[in-house]
Amino acid sequence: xxxxxxxxxxxxxxxxxxxxxxxxxSWINDHTDLTIETEEDYFGGAAIxxxxxxxxxxxxxxxxxxxxxxxxxxxxxxxxxVAYDIRPEAGLLKIRKQLxxxxxxxxxxxxxxxxxxxxxxxEIVKGLDILIVRExxxxxxxxxxRGIEDLGDGERRGVNTQVYTTSEIRRVGKVAFExxxxxxxxxxxxxxxNVMESGKLWREExxxxxxxxxxxxxxxxxxxxxxxxxxxxxxxxxxVIVTDNLxxxxxxxxxxxxxxxxxxxxxxxxxxxxSPGLYEPVHGSAPDIAGQGIANPLATILSFAMLLKYSFNxxxxxxxxxxxxxxxxxxxxxxxxxxxxxxxxxxxVEMGDAVIKELAA
Amino acid sequence: xxxxxxxxxxxxxxxxxxxxxxxxxSWINDHTDLTIETEEDYFGGAAIxxxxxxxxxxxxxxxxxxxxxxxxxxxxxxxxxVAYDIRPEAGLLKIRKQLxxxxxxxxxxxxxxxxxxxxxxxEIVKGLDILIVRExxxxxxxxxxRGIEDLGDGERRGVNTQVYTTSEIRRVGKVAFExxxxxxxxxxxxxxxNVMESGKLWREExxxxxxxxxxxxxxxxxxxxxxxxxxxxxxxxxxVIVTDNLxxxxxxxxxxxxxxxxxxxxxxxxxxxxSPGLYEPVHGSAPDIAGQGIANPLATILSFAMLLKYSFNxxxxxxxxxxxxxxxxxxxxxxxxxxxxxxxxxxxVEMGDAVIKELAA
Ligand SMILES: CC(C)[C@H](C(=O)O)[C@@H](O)C(=O)O
Ligand SMILES: CC(C)[C@H](C(=O)O)[C@@H](O)C(=O)O
Numbered sequence: 001x002x003x004x005x006x007x008x009x010x011x012x013x014x015x016x017x018x019x020x021x022x023x024x025x026s027w028i029n030d031h032t033d034l035t036i037e038t039e040e041d042y043f044g045g046a047a048i049x050x051x052x053x054x055x056x057x058x059x060x061x062x063x064x065x066x067x068x069x070x071x072x073x074x075x076x077x078x079x080x081x082v083a084y085d086i087r088p089e090a091g092l093l094k095i096r097k098q099l100x101x102x103x104x105x106x107x108x109x110x111x112x113x114x115x116x117x118x119x120x121x122x123e124i125v126k127g128l129d130i131l132i133v134r135e136x137x138x139x140x141x142x143x144x145x146r147g148i149e150d151l152g153d154g155e156r157r158g159v160n161t162q163v164y165t166t167s168e169i170r171r172v173g174k175v176a177f178e179x180x181x182x183x184x185x186x187x188x189x190x191x192x193x194n195v196m197e198s199g200k201l202w203r204e205e206x207x208x209x210x211x212x213x214x215x216x217x218x219x220x221x222x223x224x225x226x227x228x229x230x231x232x233x234x235x236x237x238x239x240v241i242v243t244d245n246l247x248x249x250x251x252x253x254x255x256x257x258x259x260x261x262x263x264x265x266x267x268x269x270x271x272x273x274x275s276p277g278l279y280e281p282v283h284g285s286a287p288d289i290a291g292q293g294i295a296n297p298l299a300t301i302l303s304f305a306m307l308l309k310y311s312f313n314x315x316x317x318x319x320x321x322x323x324x325x326x327x328x329x330x331x332x333x334x335x336x337x338x339x340x341x342x343x344x345x346x347x348x349v350e351m352g353d354a355v356i357k358e359l360a361a
Numbered sequence: 362x363x364x365x366x367x368x369x370x371x372x373x374x375x376x377x378x379x380x381x382x383x384x385x386x387s388w389i390n391d392h393t394d395l396t397i398e399t400e401e402d403y404f405g406g407a408a409i410x411x412x413x414x415x416x417x418x419x420x421x422x423x424x425x426x427x428x429x430x431x432x433x434x435x436x437x438x439x440x441x442x443v444a445y446d447i448r449p450e451a452g453l454l455k456i457r458k459q460l461x462x463x464x465x466x467x468x469x470x471x472x473x474x475x476x477x478x479x480x481x482x483x484e485i486v487k488g489l490d491i492l493i494v495r496e497x498x499x500x501x502x503x504x505x506x507r508g509i510e511d512l513g514d515g516e517r518r519g520v521n522t523q524v525y526t527t528s529e530i531r532r533v534g535k536v537a538f539e540x541x542x543x544x545x546x547x548x549x550x551x552x553x554x555n556v557m558e559s560g561k562l563w564r565e566e567x568x569x570x571x572x573x574x575x576x577x578x579x580x581x582x583x584x585x586x587x588x589x590x591x592x593x594x595x596x597x598x599x600x601v602i603v604t605d606n607l608x609x610x611x612x613x614x615x616x617x618x619x620x621x622x623x624x625x626x627x628x629x630x631x632x633x634x635x636s637p638g639l640y641e642p643v644h645g646s647a648p649d650i651a652g653q654g655i656a657n658p659l660a661t662i663l664s665f666a667m668l669l670k671y672s673f674n675x676x677x678x679x680x681x682x683x684x685x686x687x688x689x690x691x692x693x694x695x696x697x698x699x700x701x702x703x704x705x706x707x708x709x710v711e712m713g714d715a716v717i718k719e720l721a722a
Contacts, residue, residue: 158562201519229618257590
């Protein structure tokens with residue numbers, strides 16, 4: 001089987017952690033039926049520096065021709081002052097929107113070996129495994145009208161538009177229900193239907209979709225503010241959370257932080273079945289440690305494992321990589337960000353090598 | 362000194378917990394220079410049942426003539442299916458907007474005696490004292506256009522508008538900076554300036570206000586998703602957080618839950634200096650335990666203490682009540698919601714009596 005993969009290392013620690021995935025790809029090409037052809041391009045800040053824009057049309061064209069995209073990390077203080085619409089983030093929003101990657105899958109998993117890294121008590125987070133399905137191409141991120149208007153006399157007015165349609169809600173709802181069926185069978189849908197009509201529509205459409213096609217799944221509705229509370233209070237009550245772009249941004253980051261293992265968490269952004277998925281670690285570009293060879297490559301390696309499962313139809317291989325990651329953690333190997341007493345501190349490269357060694361074992 | 366107080370007990374446990382404040386008022390009227398005249402009315406679900414609307418014009422008129430308003434709790438499943446704009450929440454939004462209560466003060470305090478109630482490790486939350494200043498009369502809660510449009514063929518479109526002006530941002534920013542001066546001198550302003558122009562305006566205006574008048578206060582900007590993370594990771598980094606209506610709704614609930622003491626947290630909603638402030642506990646109407654006499658009155662008693670300080674200019678008296686609450690906790694008295702082994706379980710009435718006894722001591 002031949003698959004095309006576009007690598008977008010991006011900024012900060014991005015290039016270093018993508019290097020570790022390149023080693024995995026070589027290993028796969030040498031040892032399995034799967035052959036992965038890679039292409040690579042600048043993205044984000046690196047692309048601004050090279051070409052003046054965070055995402056070139058050529059990159060987008062290459063993305064469309066790929067079976068999947070793996071991204072390292074995007075942005076950094078270096079580009080904080082460039083104009084609003086050519087910032088690294090603008091590239092991220094553009095690629096999501098252009099490829100119609102409407103479903104962002106954000107797992108929040110507590111790794112047994114890392115449970116002490118959580119700020120929460122171990123008995124509250126032990127075994128935690130939540131999946132947040134965040135709508136990624138709609139809502140206030142993209143709604144029109146938007147902008148800043150000058151009203152004169154020093155007064156300005158900033159506007160954004162939160163908007164959702166029936167079909168936007170249904171398609172991301174379907175993703176959540178389908179995944180819940182393969183998990184614990186529970187979906188919690190979050191909005192502010194008590195104060196926002198777009199949230200009311202969200203609630204009604206999710207309710208209808210559930211009644212039509214997914215009544216075997218347990219559906220619960222929760223206001224987003226309450227969800228932010230419940231994630232802190234008793235996170236184990238959640239299986240799959242489905243929510244909009246903005247609430248999803250906040251709740252998925254909160255959920256990720258519950259685990260204490262931000263450096264460990266992968267993510268996927270999926271569109272229509274025949275379009276390429278985009279995978280990236282949840283953590284940022286960490287410019288403060290870039291170039292030192294100490295970044296944790298595991299979130300990117302786990303993002304690549306998700307990619308194998310969801311986009312390359314290589315579920316067994318993806319699970320093999322996940323098991324290898326668990327194994328190196330169990331051996332006590334730790335990059336600096338997850339280091340604790342009694343463990344062995346390793347570099348980015350050593351961690352990548354350890355995963356390969358486990359795979360080969 | 363004579364002050365006018367409007368009591369709005371509201372729904373669920375609201376009437377029971379307001380009863381305990383009435384005892385405090387009698388005590389104050391009997392033992393201090395302050396004379397509090399009370400008026401009382403239905404609000405929320407109770408007002409829907411009595412008058413068909415959650416907030417009557419008469420109630421609003423009484424509110425305007427008062428020096429402050431104390432609310433119990435609002436809403437409950439009983440009114441979940443009434444029409445959108447006459448729901449109990451609609452009354453809450455209307456009173457905030459009509460009285461122009463633009464600054465919502467939401468303290469998140471960890472009480473030493475209750476530290477084990479937090480889901481977070483004690484070393485992370487010990488001594489926690491954050492104040493969230495949430496903008497309360499603008500943003501997506503009130504922006505126009507809004508509504509649900511029928512597009513035909515089963516397709517609908519839900520719209521809300523996020524909007525902020527320079528003056529809306531500045532006035533709530535001022536409240537935050539002024540309060541920070543009396544606290545640790547740090548303000549963290551939260552938005553999504555990286556994806557929303559309204560957030561970009563927010564950041565610019567807060568930055569300008571700071572440079573103009575508050576450069577003695579430390580100002581930090583943080584994206585709302587990162588704030589949701591940092592609240593979980595290292596909440597003690599925050600002193601005052603200032604943010605918009607929607608982010609404030611979510612972040613203040615998350616912060617409240619960090620403390621593990623939702624039943625203990627007060628709140629204030631303030632407008633222009635000469636307009637009445639509105640005070641209410643953070644917790645809801647808890648219909649499941651209403652009428653059993655077991656609800657925790659302390660959040661409402663602490664809301665009343667805030668009221669004395671902010672609206673009746675009786676700072677010493679407010680502090681006396683806060684000290685009395687600390688004292689009854691130190692004695693080991695607990696309502697069911699905060700009960701732990703080795704403590705003494707008391708009813709709503711017993712808790713109220715214990716606070717009075719401390720005051721009188
Ligand atoms: C960088 C930013 C535009 C982005 C977002 O808000 O979506 C990020 O927070 C994320 O969650 O991927
Ligand atoms: C009940 C609801 C309208 C309200 C809000 O969203 O503002 C509540 O969550 C709050 O924070 O007071």
